Amino acid sequence: MGPGGKRNETMPGKQMTGSQMVLKALCDQGVEVIFGYPGGAVLPLYDALHQQNAVRHILVRHEQAAVHAAEGYARSTGKVGVVLVTSGPGATNAVTGLTDALMDSIPVICLTGQVPTHLIGNDAFQEADTTGITRPCTKHNYLVKNVDDLPRVMHEAFYVAQTGRPGPVVIDLPKDVLQAKSAVYIGPEEVKHPSYRPRTKPDPRAIEKAIEVIAKAKRPIIYSGGGVINSGDKASRLLTRFVRALGAPCTNTLMGLGAYPASDPQFLGMLGMHGTYEANLAMYNCDVLINVGARFDDRVTGRLDEFSPNSYKIHIDIDPSSINKNVVVDLPIVADVGAALDALVKGWTNGGHSLSQRALKAWWKTIETWRERDCLSFKTKSAVIKPQYAIQRLYELTKDRETFITTEVGQHQMWAAQYYKFEQPRHWMTSGGLGTMGYGLPAAYGVQVAHPEALVVDIAGEASIMMNIQELSTLAQYDLPVKIFIINNQWMGMVRQWQELLHGGRYSQSYSASLPDFVKLAEAFGAVGLRASKPEELDDLILEMVDSPRPVVFDCQVDQTENCFPMIPSGAAHYEMLLGPGDKAAKPVSEEGMVLV
Amino acid sequence: MAPRDLSIEKRTIAVLVDNEPGVLARVIGLFSGRGYNIESLTVSAVDPARRQSRITVITSGTPQILEQIKAQLDRLVPVHGVSDLSMEGPSVERELALVKVAGKGNKRVESLRIADIFRARVVDSGHEHFIFEMTGKSDKLDVFIDLMRPLGLVDVSRTGVVAISRGPTGLLS
Ligand SMILES: Cc1cc2nc3c(=O)[nH]c(=O)nc-3n(C[C@H](O)[C@H](O)[C@H](O)COP(=O)(O)OP(=O)(O)OC[C@H]3O[C@@H](n4cnc5c(N)ncnc54)[C@H](O)[C@@H]3O)c2cc1C
Numbered sequence: 001m002g003p004g005g006k007r008n009e010t011m012p013g014k015q016m017t018g019s020q021m022v023l024k025a026l027c028d029q030g031v032e033v034i035f036g037y038p039g040g041a042v043l044p045l046y047d048a049l050h051q052q053n054a055v056r057h058i059l060v061r062h063e064q065a066a067v068h069a070a071e072g073y074a075r076s077t078g079k080v081g082v083v084l085v086t087s088g089p090g091a092t093n094a095v096t097g098l099t100d101a102l103m104d105s106i107p108v109i110c111l112t113g114q115v116p117t118h119l120i121g122n123d124a125f126q127e128a129d130t131t132g133i134t135r136p137c138t139k140h141n142y143l144v145k146n147v148d149d150l151p152r153v154m155h156e157a158f159y160v161a162q163t164g165r166p167g168p169v170v171i172d173l174p175k176d177v178l179q180a181k182s183a184v185y186i187g188p189e190e191v192k193h194p195s196y197r198p199r200t201k202p203d204p205r206a207i208e209k210a211i212e213v214i215a216k217a218k219r220p221i222i223y224s225g226g227g228v229i230n231s232g233d234k235a236s237r238l239l240t241r242f243v244r245a246l247g248a249p250c251t252n253t254l255m256g257l258g259a260y261p262a263s264d265p266q267f268l269g270m271l272g273m274h275g276t277y278e279a280n281l282a283m284y285n286c287d288v289l290i291n292v293g294a295r296f297d298d299r300v301t302g303r304l305d306e307f308s309p310n311s312y313k314i315h316i317d318i319d320p321s322s323i324n325k326n327v328v329v330d331l332p333i334v335a336d337v338g339a340a341l342d343a344l345v346k347g348w349t350n351g352g353h354s355l356s357q358r359a360l361k362a363w364w365k366t367i368e369t370w371r372e373r374d375c376l377s378f379k380t381k382s383a384v385i386k387p388q389y390a391i392q393r394l395y396e397l398t399k400d401r402e403t404f405i406t407t408e409v410g411q412h413q414m415w416a417a418q419y420y421k422f423e424q425p426r427h428w429m430t431s432g433g434l435g436t437m438g439y440g441l442p443a444a445y446g447v448q449v450a451h452p453e454a455l456v457v458d459i460a461g462e463a464s465i466m467m468n469i470q471e472l473s474t475l476a477q478y479d480l481p482v483k484i485f486i487i488n489n490q491w492m493g494m495v496r497q498w499q500e501l502l503h504g505g506r507y508s509q510s511y512s513a514s515l516p517d518f519v520k521l522a523e524a525f526g527a528v529g530l531r532a533s534k535p536e537e538l539d540d541l542i543l544e545m546v547d548s549p550r551p552v553v554f555d556c557q558v559d560q561t562e563n564c565f566p567m568i569p570s571g572a573a574h575y576e577m578l579l580g581p582g583d584k585a586a587k588p589v590s591e592e593g594m595v596l597v
Numbered sequence: 598m599a600p601r602d603l604s605i606e607k608r609t610i611a612v613l614v615d616n617e618p619g620v621l622a623r624v625i626g627l628f629s630g631r632g633y634n635i636e637s638l639t640v641s642a643v644d645p646a647r648r649q650s651r652i653t654v655i656t657s658g659t660p661q662i663l664e665q666i667k668a669q670l671d672r673l674v675p676v677h678g679v680s681d682l683s684m685e686g687p688s689v690e691r692e693l694a695l696v697k698v699a700g701k702g703n704k705r706v707e708s709l710r711i712a713d714i715f716r717a718r719v720v721d722s723g724h725e726h727f728i729f730e731m732t733g734k735s736d737k738l739d740v741f742i743d744l745m746r747p748l749g750l751v752d753v754s755r756t757g758v759v760a761i762s763r764g765p766t767g768l769l770s
Pocket residue numbers: 103104105164165166224225226227228230231252253254255256270271272273274275293294295296297299300316317318319322335336337338409410413414431432433434435436494
């Protein structure tokens with residue numbers, strides 16, 4: 001028994017195997033479902049799983065999908081997502097998903113099988129150095145060599161995954177440890193982590209200072225991100241209250257969409273590379289910038305030395321390493337977003353503060369002139385479906401239902417972020433930090449498992465969907481009525497767009513050749529296949545899709561040449577945004593910009 | 598935005614960690630994965646009862662990078678505390694070197710004479726060699742080793758720097 005766990009020596013518990021302990025710990029942590037795939041090293045655990053009913057197992061078709069499914073489950077519920085895979089290839093297949101969860105701060109526990117302890121290091125069959133491989137792509141990982149340590153490690157892992165900045169945790173379980181017996185099971189309440197105590201309460205002096213600065217602001221903006229979602233629904237409500245109390249504009253990152261209601265007039269839309277004109281110009285011109293749970297990502301800041309050059313910057317983040325990482329700020333507030341917002345709202349209202357209404361009016365007047373550019377407008381055509389139009393119709397026809405949206409990666413992802421309006425947190429799951437094609441379908445059924453009655457739509461690209469297409473079989477097995485809405489432009493559109501803009505239109509390997517017939521493919525997997533190619537048939541088919549009780553693959557054939565705007569070319573500043581196809585960059589993309597991704 | 602300070606500084610950082618398997622790999626992986634410099638790194642268990650080890654690392658970078666390094670170290674789960682000894686008041690830094698010198702005649706006498714001046718101890722000797730043990734600041738060790746070079750220097754083994762803050766307070770207090 002390691003530090004932190006106390007054993008009750010006088011009352012030895014019942015003898016249990018390692019596998020039984022794992023399941024008991026999962027139950028004690030409130031886990032109802034896990035996503036996994038069996039193999040030799042985890043057979044004892046699968047055997048124990050077979051003899052109980054408390055934990056449900058969803059059999060995926062590829063271990064990467066198991067992790068994405070757990071991410072979707074976690075993001076849509078606020079709980080920890082749990083994965084179970086075998087040693088060697090099972091563990092290595094999970095690596096992309098783990099990296100994805102790390103980048104997007106998603107709490108996931110991944111149980112990996114391992115060869116028995118006496119064979120570790122011998123290049124045994126299906127041995128991989130799982131803790132070595134996953135060290136840089138997890139928040140923390142464990143190799144359990146003694147069954148007595150197992151309960152403590154399980155509970156510690158849950159604590160680490162969801163405390164502070166959430167993230168994935170791997171527990172590597174040698175087969176002999178799963179089979180060994182022990183009587184030292186301890187519950188979660190008996191485990192206290194020896195060192196990990198992230199700060200959650202804000203420094204009151206920092207809050208006071210923030211209020212003092214904000215109260216004098218003439219052109220403030222709130223830039224909020226995924227940290228608000230991580231913090232919980234209360235944080236979103238507090239954010240809304242705070243923004244409304246100020247009367248200031250609010251913009252969200254890709255990861256933060258839904259943290260602030262999109263229909264609210266104070267919402268400027270998403271910011272960043274494919275953000276709105278008004279959001280980016282407001283960031284450039286503001287005098288006080290309040291970052292609430294966002295990490296100044298390069299997709300958001302554009303050229304760093306031109307990023308919001310004249311503002312006083314306040315940054316609320318639970319992770320001290322996010323502070324001053326990319327952008328040097330004036331006032332860091334290390335705290336949970338919810339706790340910090342609570343203190344800010346109280347301080348603001350109790351102090352009877354308000355912004356200068358004259359300044360605020362002038363600020364909004366300027367913002368309205370930017371808004372009038374209507375940067376998300378697009379020209380519809382009668383002969384061909386515009387991808388933006390397809391998403392707009394999907395939004396209009398699903399907004400009155402309980403709808404969750406996931407995406408793959410590419411232009412369709414950006415259009416989904418721009419044209420689908422999210423009113424609440426936890427209804428939007430996308431791979432932001434890693435940008436993992438193949439994320440959307442497994443994430444969608446992870447959401448569906450948690451919300452069986454809800455409508456769950458994966459807005460996909462025809463290239464991305466091929467990366468985890470085998471998961472259609474998982475949908476079939478569990479009757480998960482996920483809708484896959486493929487924005488089929490026959491191209492890796494995002495790649496093609498960069499090649500058009502940056503590489504002289506040399507479309508190297510970006511055409512989606514030899515695509516399957518998606519309708520027949522759907523049918524082969526027991527799903528419904530639908531196809532639309534004309535604008536006038538779109539509504540009826542979307543309604544058919546959402547009304548179907550079965551999984552649906554919707555092949556939405558769209559304009560192949562459409563590009564995603566607005567766009568800030570890499571290495572450019574916020575004011576150098578391209579608004580449409582006619583817009584050429586003011587200056588050619590610099591060499592510095594060309595090396596950026 | 599405050600202009601970035603791009604001057605490169607050197608820092609000695611002490612890290613108190615849980616002595617669990619892989620903890621050193623985590624620290625080293627952090628430095629290599631994020632492209633930080635390591636000029637010296639030492640580690641040893643310091644409190645067997647509480648299973649804690651102490652790592653001393655000398656690194657360099659711009660002030661912003663150095664701040665990142667400390668924050669990144671501190672967010673590793675098994676880390677109890679991080680202390681920037683170069684910034685948080687005065688501290689003591691020491692390194693130990695074992696220096697093997699082989700030679701005869703005058704050179705041999707000369708090496709012993711210099712060792713005496715540097716207060717190095719002889720820990721092994723034969724007719725044709727000495728092993729000196731020397732403790733001190735790293736730059737003093739550098740000078741000593743340089744002086745031994747023409748006198749038949751064979752091998753050097755250095756511990757890397759260990760450091761501790763002056764005064765009554767500890768890393769976690
Ligand atoms: C093709 C593509 C294009 C993209 N274009 C854009 C774009 O135009 N605009 C855009 O915004 N993004 C874009 N992204 C996404 C981008 O790469 C980043 O993933 C995203 O901007 C990060 O969002 P975030 O800053 O909200 O941080 P997240 O990654 O969500 O991180 C959350 C931050 O909050 C902190 N935090 C977590 N929990 C808490 C808590 N409880 N309390 C306080 N703080 C907490 C964390 O420490 C972290 O710093 C794009 C991605 C792709 C794949």
